[in-house]
Each structure stands twice: as structure tokens, then as C-alpha cells.
Amino acid sequence: MKLHPLPGTDLHLSTFCCGLGDLFALPQDESDNLLDAYIAAGGNFFDTAHMYSHWLPGGNGLSEISIGDYVRRRGLKDITIATKGGAKSSWRYRKVDHYLSPGRIAADIDDSLARLECDTISLYYLHGDDDRVPVAEIMDMLHAEIKLGRIRYLAASNWPVQRLAAANEYARAKNLQPFVLSSPRWSLAAHKIRPGLNAPEEAAWHRQTLLPVAPYCPTAKGLFAAESFPAEGDYNTPENHQRWNRVRELAHKHHVTPNQIALAWLLNHPFPVFPILGTKNTDRLKEALDTQQIQLTQPELAWLDHG
16 A cells, blocks of 8 residues: 655555444454454554444443554554544433533543553544634644644544634644644545535535545445445435446446445545545455556546536
8 A cells, every 4th residue: 555645744644544433343353354454455544533432332442442452462653543532422422512622622632542552642633523613712722732742633524624724724824733634424425414525615625725535434335335226325316326327337347346446536536535444344445455556537537426
């Protein structure tokens, strides 16, 4: 896997990010095998969160604790573990209204540092936005944590581009660090409720600013691997059905899988894209990593999206 500089930082990230979600629901030997395959392929970028695995019995903190343990057992160096804080209330997680308050973020960072057993988090995401809080307050709060040395670089998950733009404009005016990465839900198929960069104004802003993106659900939760288009669900729209058909047609032409075509479409944007792979299947992981070898033409890329 190639390593790419993350603009505005000294980090170099692998093309694909390894999403940890509920990976550690697997027995340790199985999760180790998948992570070993990712590392062997040149991967160095892991995505976790303060809240990940809370939906599993006894799962609070499991994702951060387990990836920290894996890294130590393998003696890994020169990797980036990105984690997230500031999540909303959730079942079996917590009940909190002001999830982007300084106290809440500080407490989340306390927990994450202890679970990961590190002194500094290289790349820290806010798990979501809260438009009740001015961006100036949010950026000042995060900069205070940077000054303490607890986090280094900032990222945002599920933030609309209008708020990203305002936050980065404020940060640069005050000589503070801006957000260097955005993580929306994004794939060739548009989600009904959270379209992410499928919304024209969102993609246009990223093309203009070249702000990198680490999309989650990059293959629309297995939509393109399905043998038939689903009759219901978050991606069931006529437009997505047409994209699903075009993906399968192009996959046949290139002798690759539909998932690989969907990932290749993401990688061929003018701004840096680091798809987050959330699979728990080692064969599926290797299939995804092979996407880097696929070359699509500009007409093919445009046809996949718009026909």
C-alpha cells in the first residue's frame, strides 16, 4: 500500500484506513489475523473511537483498549491511531446533552489516552457536530488540548461543509490548527438520510479546498457485493439501483469485483481519499486492498456516477 502525506501535518497515511468498529468482537486470533494482513500490506492507519463497541456486552472501551494492546504486542512503530470523542448519547453508552463541552471532550480524551496507553493522540476527531455551539468555542477548546500535548491534529466526523469551512476560517484567522481531515458517510451510492459528499455542494467544496476525506461505509454496507439490489433499506433508490447496475457492468469489463469498482471510484477524486474499511473478513480486506491496481478512465468514473 502506498503512503500519502496528510496535508498540514507530518503524518503519512496508507491509502486505506483499517476501521475497528466492532472488530474485537472476534476472538483475538481472528482479529490479529486480519490486522496482521493489513500491516503486511503496508497499512498504518487505524480508526477507532471512544464509543466503539459500546453496543457489545461489556464493550465500552473495548476497541481502543484492544488496538492499543495489539500495537504493543506487535511492537509497531510509525502508525497512526485516530480516535474520536464527543459522541452523542447512545443506548448502553451514556446520557449527556452537551457532548461538545470542554469538560466532556476532556473526559473523553482522558479515557482514550488511558485505554490506548499513550501520552498523545496523533489524530483526534470530533465524532459529530453540535450547531448549538459556535465553531469559535469548539476550536478554542481543541486548541487548549493541543497546547497541553494531549492531541496533535484535528479531524471532524459527520460535519457539514458549511461548519467545516467556518471552523477552519476561524482557526486560520486566530493562528490555530484547522481540521485537516473530514470523515463523512460516503460511497458511490447515496444514503437516503445522510448523503455526505453525494450532495453536490459538499463534493464541490472538497474539490475547491482539497481537504482530505476518510469516508466510512465506502461500499454502502455491502450494497455493491449483493447479488441482487435490495428491495428496501437506506440505499434503496432508483438512482442507486442504476449505479449498482453500472458498477456490475464495469466490474465484468475489468474482471474485478463490484466492491473494487466502488472503491476505485472513491480513490479517483481530485482531493485525497482514505476509505475506512470496516470488514471483519480477511479475504474481503485483501480484495479491497487490491483496488489500488485498478485504473479507471475519467469517462468511466463519470458514467458510474451519472450514467
